[in-house]
Amino acid sequence: MSVKSCCIYSTGVISILTLIAGIVLVLSQVFQNILNAKIKKEIVLRNGTHAFDVWENPPPPVYMQFYFFNVTNPAEVLRGERPAVLEVGPYTYREFRPMERVNFLENGTKVAAVNTKTYVFQSDMSKGPESDLIRTVNIPAMVGYNTNTLP
Ligand SMILES: *[C@@H]1O[C@H](CO)[C@@H](O)[C@H](O)[C@H]1NC(C)=O
Ligand SMILES: *[C@@H]1O[C@H](CO)[C@@H](O)[C@H](O)[C@H]1NC(C)=O
Numbered sequence: 407m408s409v410k411s412c413c414i415y416s417t418g419v420i421s422i423l424t425l426i427a428g429i430v431l432v433l434s435q436v437f438q439n440i441l442n443a444k445i446k447k448e449i450v451l452r453n454g455t456h457a458f459d460v461w462e463n464p465p466p467p468v469y470m471q472f473y474f475f476n477v478t479n480p481a482e483v484l485r486g487e488r489p490a491v492l493e494v495g496p497y498t499y500r501e502f503r504p505m506e507r508v509n510f511l512e513n514g515t516k517v518a519a520v521n522t523k524t525y526v527f528q529s530d531m532s533k534g535p536e537s538d539l540i541r542t543v544n545i546p547a548m549v550g551y552n553t554n555t556l557p
Contacts, residue, residue: 461505468501468503471497476491476540496531
């Protein structure tokens with residue numbers, strides 16, 4: 407190899423490297439733009455985006471469970487005896503919190519909505535039907551009974 411062809415050769419290598427670097431840069435710029443567009447498409451709170459769907463109708467289910475102390479000897483309690491209680495439950499309700507009357511204001515920069523809550527009984531997650539009868543003690547009345555029976 408002569409000195410001249412060596413230098414031409416290395417210049418060629420450098421140009422190819424520069425070209426590759428340029429292509430990589432352009433590609434990463436293109437990729438960044440695609441990513442930005444995708445993020446903008448998904449997270450902007452606008453009808454049709456994934457973020458809007460999640461915001462309008464939150465997906466992870468929220469459950470509320472209730473336990474009660476059921477008085478099992480109501481007749482005796484009425485005669486002044488101590489109440490015997492049995493814990494019953496859970497009675498499970500699922501909470502739905504959809505946004506309603508969604509209204510975009512000021513060209514999409516503001517949004518107004520009403521957040522309503524609905525509770526739906528979940529019989530498969532409850533021990534007993536929603537129609538179960540539960541007797542509880544009327545605490546203020548009980549306190550009244552007790553002070554009356556004090557010596
Ligand atoms: C609660 O107790 C009452 C009697 O006081 C009974 O009739 C009723 O079935 C009980 N409810 C449950 C859920 O066990
Ligand atoms: C919304 O945009 C329109 C035109 O694009 C404009 O005429 C109007 O004044 C804007 N309204 C608000 C509240 O910015």
